[in-house]
Amino acid sequence: MFAAARAWWFVRRPRTHGSVVAIWQHGRVLIVQSSYRRQFGFPGGFQKRGETALETARREIFEELRFTISPAALTLAWEGSTAFEHRRDTTTIWEATFDVPPAIRVDGREIVAALWKTPDEARALPLTPPVAAYLERRSSRLLDASAADAIVGNRSESRGDEDNVRSAPLTGTGCETEGQW
Numbered sequence: 123m124f125a126a127a128r129a130w131w132f133v134r135r136p137r138t139h140g141s142v143v144a145i146w147q148h149g150r151v152l153i154v155q156s157s158y159r160r161q162f163g164f165p166g167g168f169q170k171r172g173e174t175a176l177e178t179a180r181r182e183i184f185e186e187l188r189f190t191i192s193p194a195a196l197t198l199a200w201e202g203s204t205a206f207e208h209r210r211d212t213t214t215i216w217e218a219t220f221d222v223p224p225a226i227r228v229d230g231r232e233i234v235a236a237l238w239k240t241p242d243e244a245r246a247l248p249l250t251p252p253v254a255a256y257l258e259r260r261s262s263r264l265l266d267a268s269a270a271d272a273i274v275g276n277r278s279e280s281r282g283d284e285d286n287v288r289s290a291p292l293t294g295t296g297c298e299t300e301g302q303w
Contacts, residue, residue, distance in 0.1 A: 137210045141178040142166025143191070144199060144256065146219045151257075152226075153244050154186065155235040163250040164215065165233070175201075175214040187236065188227040191218055200259070204251035213252040 142164035145152040153162045165186045169178040176193055183191050200215040228236050239247070241261050245254070 137212065139169040139175070139212045139214075140167055141169060141175045141182065141214045141216065142253070143179050143183055143196065143216045143218055144253075145224070146217060147221070147223045147238065150238040150240055151244055153237050153239050153247065153249075153253075154228075154233050155237075156232055157230075157234050158232075159250070160248060161250045161253075162237075162244070162247045163253045165236075166213075176216070179214070179216045186229075186233045187224075188229075189224045191224075200252070200256045202252060202255065204255070211252070215252060215256050 143166055144164050152165065154165050155162050165183055166179060167182040167186070169175060170181075173181070176196060179196060180191055180193065183189065195218045196216040197218070198214065199217040201213070203210055203212045205211075223238070226236055228234070241257050245257050245261070249257070
């Protein structure tokens with residue numbers, strides 16, 4: 123079935139919209155492998171007509187992993203367009219962070235694997251373009267924030283004022299895949 127969709131995309135070159143969710147737990151992110159794609163990604167899928175990006179994310183999490191996530195648990199993390207599988211795909215990436223990993227069920231049909239990976243471990247895998255862009259940008263932002271913390275920390279240590287240490291926010295624009303934070 124998915125091969126037929128790819129053939130249709132090759133002919134039509136459509137614009138598609140989807141939502142995926144980066145599920146974080148103690149510095150690890152949940153990466154899934156679908157039965158129809160070589161690349162790993164986040165759980166999620168195509169947006170249905172009349173559905174918001176948030177509704178898509180919640181529906182897809184339930185369909186693929188069999189757990190319910192509240193809208194309040196999801197934070198908009200990235201939105202961008204990439205050329206992928208002969209289509210122009212606009213993807214919204216949501217983030218959710220859990221102290222305890224959610225109870226997920228992989229059905230072995232659509233999703234064949236769900237793995238908790240550090241960002242570095244995940245980036246070593248073949249990833250879908252939006253997931254690769256998100257992880258790369260997030261890691262570079264975290265590195266920038268760590269460097270800023272070290273600089274501010276050194277300044278505050280010299281003054282003995284530890285309350286001045288702060289992190290840079292994960293905001294900004296730009297990415298080779300036309301994404302925005």
